[in-house]
Amino acid sequence: MILGDARSGKLPDHITAFGRALRRAGVPVDSSRVVLAITAAEMVGVARRDDLRAALEAVMVSRPQDIGVFDEMFDAFFRNPELAQQLLSQMLPKAAKANPVRRKARVQEALSVAGLKARTPNQGETELKIDAAMTASDQQRLRHADFAGLSASEFRLVEQLVREIPLPLPPIRSRRERAASRGHRPNWARALQEARRHDGELLRVPMMSRRPQPLPLLILVDISGSMERYARLLLAFLHQATHGTPRTAFAFGTELTDLRAAFRHSDTDQMLELANDAIADFAGGTRLGASLAQLRTRHKRCLVGRRTVVLLITDGLDTGTPEQLEEELQWLGRHSRKLLWLNPLLRYDGYAPLATGASVLHRHAHGMLAVHNLSRLEDLARSMAALMQRG
Numbered sequence: 490m491i492l493g494d495a496r497s498g499k500l501p502d503h504i505t506a507f508g509r510a511l512r513r514a515g516v517p518v519d520s521s522r523v524v525l526a527i528t529a530a531e532m533v534g535v536a537r538r539d540d541l542r543a544a545l546e547a548v549m550v551s552r553p554q555d556i557g558v559f560d561e562m563f564d565a566f567f568r569n570p571e572l573a574q575q576l577l578s579q580m581l582p583k584a585a586k587a588n589p590v591r592r593k594a595r596v597q598e599a600l601s602v603a604g605l606k607a608r609t610p611n612q613g614e615t616e617l618k619i620d621a622a623m624t625a626s627d628q629q630r631l632r633h634a635d636f637a638g639l640s641a642s643e644f645r646l647v648e649q650l651v652r653e654i655p656l657p658l659p660p661i662r663s664r665r666e667r668a669a670s671r672g673h674r675p676n677w678a679r680a681l682q683e684a685r686r687h688d689g690e691l692l693r694v695p696m697m698s699r700r701p702q703p704l705p706l707l708i709l710v711d712i713s714g715s716m717e718r719y720a721r722l723l724l725a726f727l728h729q730a731t732h733g734t735p736r737t738a739f740a741f742g743t744e745l746t747d748l749r750a751a752f753r754h755s756d757t758d759q760m761l762e763l764a765n766d767a768i769a770d771f772a773g774g775t776r777l778g779a780s781l782a783q784l785r786t787r788h789k790r791c792l793v794g795r796r797t798v799v800l801l802i803t804d805g806l807d808t809g810t811p812e813q814l815e816e817e818l819q820w821l822g823r824h825s826r827k828l829l830w831l832n833p834l835l836r837y838d839g840y841a842p843l844a845t846g847a848s849v850l851h852r853h854a855h856g857m858l859a860v861h862n863l864s865r866l867e868d869l870a871r872s873m874a875a876l877m878q879r880g
Contacts, residue, residue, distance in 0.1 A: 500535065501527045507566050508549065514562060514641060516555045522548055538567065554717065554771045632863040635836055637718045644718075650863060651722055652757055656730035656870045658706075659877055661796065662699035672698030704798050704877075705735040707791055707825070709784075710748075711803035712740045712768055713775040719833050719860070723802055724748075724764060726866055728757050737791040741780035742770040747788070775806055777846060778813035785820055792824040798877070802831045802860065807846025814846055818853040827855045827877060831869075835859035 508523040529544035542563050550559050631639075631647055639647060668676055679695040708727055712720045720740070727738070732755070738748040751763035765771075784791070791797070799821060807814060822828055830850055834840050836859060842851040851857065856876040859865045 500530060503566070504530060504545070507545075507562070510566070511549065511559065511562055514558050516549070516558055517551065518549055525549075541567070552765065552771070553769075553773075557772075632867075634863075635861050636722055636833070637861075639718070644722075647863065648722055648725055651726040651866060652729040654726060654730060654863070654866050654869075656727070656873075658704050658734065658798075658870070659874050660701040660703055663702040665700045666697045667700050669696055669698040672696035703734045704826070705793050705796060706731055706737070707797050707799045708736060708738040709780075709799065709801045709803075710738070710740050711742070711775060711777075712746075712771050713742050713803075713806070714772040715775075715804055715806055716802075716833070717772050719802070721761065723831070723860060725757050725761060727800070728752060728760050735793075737788075739780075739784065739788070740764065740768050741775075741777065742768075742773045743776050743779075744770055745780040745783040745787075746770075774808045775803065775846075776809040777803065777807045777850075778809040778811075778815075778817050781817035781821060782813065785817065789824070792821075795824060795826055797825045798873075799825045799828045800831060801828060801850070801854070803850075804832060804834045805830075805842055805847030805850050806844055807850075809846070811845050811849050814849050815853075818849065822853050828853060829873060829876060830854035830857045831860040832857050833859070833861040836861040 504526050505523055508518045508526060511518045525548040526545050529548050530541060533540045533544045535541055542560075545563065546556070546559055550556055631643065631650070634643070634647075636644075636647065666672075668679055674697050676695040676697045680691060683693070683695065684691045708731075710716075710720055710724060724738075727736075736752065738752045740746040740748055746768050748764050748767065751760045751767060754760045754763065818828075835857065842848050842857075856872075858869060858872050858876075860869065
């Protein structure tokens, strides 16, 4: 049996090109998966498009967050049988339309790798010339670019830039003490030792001061579908920026996922890989109340003596019951020092938390900060310090 174009039998090459385009779009596709995809195509045939889609998805997609990218890429590659020869160039031509198809930024960039000819349904042969260079924007423009609107190459560049942004938090005085020239009480044990060296004369009174220590952090990151582009960047940012700070990290969507084991690794790429393996409900819904209930019943010891600062990263689009969210936020407020809401929806001028979950969260949060671009992340430390000093 000859698969693909009966005149040339090039479908294995097309599937190979399809796998390369998926890899450029960030989907982990290696040579073994491409071979499995070719074998699957041979078994199901090409008579039914839905069967071919299901077979390729079964062997080429291993992560829930990549299903949407695969669907858009499959539609782009296999929507027109007359494009078989062009698929060898690993690109779908961009036909002139009144309403162009809107795709994910990384899918569009993965497709735009070369210029070629295409036949559109309403036009004759049209030569399309597309610049294949992955031009990286300068840092000044990227500082104010919304994370949700970045292309694949810009996203990778920003992911490296966020790791260099510091997040110095103001220290607090702990209960442990140390000897100092000035402090809150005399160090009588040291005073007796010094008096013994000077025949009982006490020349000065040594003091004791409290040791400064960094504030412990509890990081809660929303990994629902609306937070897809923000979750990875903010996890990379907080992993590097809070290095050396006592921290506990969790991801939540429809359930709570413990990321403490992933955050123990010093390498951010390895942390992201382990976090991706641990999260089972990526790009799903948001049930913040139920997730906080799991935190209260299973991990309440993460909150240390009302000194913990909670960084809640979410857009507030909760699908759970507001009564449960209200109850859990009250408990969280009683057992933490500050609850800071990091909200990417503040990128919109005039944003107001009108959704049910957002309004409940707004009542209990001590402050709401924007985290939708590099500029906001650079100002995050100053804004957090101001909120910590308030009250």
